[in-house]
Amino acid sequence: MTDRADSSGGTTAPPAPRSAAPATGSGGRGGPDGGRGGRGDRTPRLPGRRGTGAPRPRRRSLRSRLRRDWQLLLMTLPAIALLAVFHYTPTLGNIIAFQDYNPWDGVIGSPWVGFSQFERLFTDARFWSAAGNTLMIAAIQLVFFFPIPIGLAILLDSVLSPRMRLLLQSIVYMPHFFSWVLVVTLFQQILGGAGLFSQILRQNGYAPLDVMTNPDAFLFVVTSQMIWKDAGWGTIIFLAALAAINQNLYESAAVDGAGRWRRMWHITLPGLRPVIILLLILKLGDILNVGFEQFYLQRDAFGANVSEVLDTFIYHQTLVTGNFSAGAVAGLVKGIVGLILIVLANKLAHRMGENGIYRRS
């Protein structure tokens, strides 16, 4: 496999045909600053925000802004209505966290109990154990799972034959569409104590594998499953971002004698930086949602000590005992922690000079 800049080789060869189209699409913003890398191209992209010295336009009145934007606002209405009906209204149901809720009396009729549900949750050792497991798994996901799609995307992007690339992409996407039941079964069939490897080992006189029921191997197993299932799917956004990097940068860098690694370090990664930061923030906000099915399915195989996560804990709290309020409390706590993390991460992104997921205008 050759790097793209190698393919465009010398100074005169045209860029590889497949990358020509996206390159022209983004050429406008990357152009003026040329080879100065990712950060340098911010200035033209955000005119009037900072660094240009031009006076800020005065903030317009609400009315004039309304007059200017009303068509746009109108267009967002359906989406807002959808959110309002299916997201914000159900969110109001969280008040059952302060009740001793039962569905027969409904939200109106159930007695109010203040913070006693919170107190019970916070004094429950199983809650803290589940929270600890969740954070542990989330940290592992962040360190070992998050970078993999980036690397995979860069690798995929460097495959020259379009047909080959399509084939490889399809292969790495496919596991995403398998259900967790299937993935877990597959792992069990291959790595389990009666699985493919164990039987081969056993028949040759060795001890069988013991990873699928070994609590110490839990983090390894679930992370492997995650990588196998979703790493390919995760490349999609990065591939799109890679396609948006100006090809001229690679050419110029190659002309200046930059090798493959230098080009990756100084062009590819800075080009991906805004997307990486964006996804990282979203991931942080989602940190307490490590997934339900995967852990629920393997809870008994590895034992609740290592595999109980907040979602499975909530499930066992509410459905087993019919205590919906306890579930709502745990969900609320999760949501608040997620919100705080998102805001903090976003602030941090601004510090680093990135847009993050939102910016006050």
Added chain:
Amino acid sequence: MPPTPRRPAPTRRRFLGLMGASTTAAFAAGALGACSSGSSAGGGGGSASAATSLDDLIPTYIPFDGVAPDIEGLHGAPSGFTSYPDTFVQALPNPPGSGGHYTAMTPLWGPVPPGLGNNSFFDYVNERIGTTVEFNFQDGDTVIDKMNAVIAGRDVADITMFPDWTINLIPQFNRAVGELFEDLTPHLAGDAASAYPLLANLESDAWRWNVFNEKLMGVPWPAEPFGNWVLMRQDILDELGIDPPTSPDDLFAIGEEVNDPDNNRWAFGDFNLSMRQVFGAPRLWRYENGELIHMFETEEWRASIEFMRRIYDAGLMHPDVVAKADNSKELLNSGQIVFNQDGLGAWNEAYAQMLGENADFRLDLMPVFGQGGNDPVMHKSDPSGQSVFVRKGMDPAQVEEILGVLNFCAAPFGTREYMDYRYGEEGVHHERNDDGAPELTDLGNSEVNDGYYFISGRPPAITESQYPDFVQWKTDWYNHAAQYAEEDPFAGIRIQRPERFSAAETPMTDKVEDIIRGREDLSQLDQAISDWRRDGGDEGREFYMGVLQEHGRD
């Protein structure tokens, strides 16, 4: 077709299994004392319906003697039919209905059939009944979600069926039932039921189970006495010349003999629940010297855990079972394990699946035995597997017509009515094969469904005579096992457990899984039990004690 309304496999939906194990079985009709009554709501939201003076509320038992079984069930075991009769008994002289139209809501496992108007099976049965029943089927696998919504939305059909385990899971069901459904006591209590001879043929325990708030509310589905037991591959044992086990140690020795991982054969699946019964632990509580002792607190239970751990340590449990993979049925059927615990219905399901490809395939239930010369304690299932309710606010005449429908659908095996509501019209929906057993035609396969089967109950019977020796073996096992049925201190009382009591059970069962699967030591059990006592076990004991006192059984 499932012999009882199917519940999801306990391995996959363990919490349902737990809930199912929570309520106690009605037992020994005569043992019910007559004393003060009143439904109670104890601390933590639990409640119990009174078992006293229940006999005034339920139908007088009038056996239907139109059909005689080939093998009589003993000690409350179901009877067996070793063949299909040549001719079927007509149980009801005339169609009971008077032309009404009613909706019915039941769960259904399997594809939804064509609806009323496009379904000749419905037309045929409705004509036989004389009443139009229009079904609204719920997906059986998610029925609990639906039933919660139905209750909360007060949106019930004229005839509504609840599997019993959903009743245990729906909060405040006791309150809802009185507001949503018709009190059937005036129509059915005592001799009033003689108007519905097939309903009067249902056993009294099952009727008692359907008394809520001192009213007879539902029509029961009498359940087989036992739900789960160990199935063993009789053909493999025969091939190896091994006799069935007669004690736990014997079972262990047989396990070591048949275990052969190199050739992909392990001895055992997980049969923790059955071992409890072998070792003599109570199903939930044991009442001794004025005190309630929970299963977790008995030596017998601990011994059963110890035995399971021994099995794990010896490598006799299949690794997939250790990993709680959901494939133990397949492992048993393919001979990768030789002993496995399952619902008793798994036996005929396995035959339906396996006999075609392997005519020598044989299963049998492991004989019932105790430990160290003691008798086993066989845990009884709840006496009724489901309840059928009638919507509140109907005219008495309408209620009576609906009860007529349910009476028709309660027709037992061997009657023409049974053949009608289960298999449709002969020659159209089913044909009878050489043995006289019905086989669905193509039309039958697309239209016939369990709707009518699920809106009433009938005495359980062992009827799968199409499988070799099945009826004989199963009735033999039952007639032996049923004499060891547990005497439960809470027999006949429907109990909704306090929330903290059931919440405390999850960590406990987790701990047991950890121990059985070698992740933790048996000595951890003491700590787990004292945690359980603190987190809800003692609260539960008080609640249950209160129930006993209230019913004068202390």
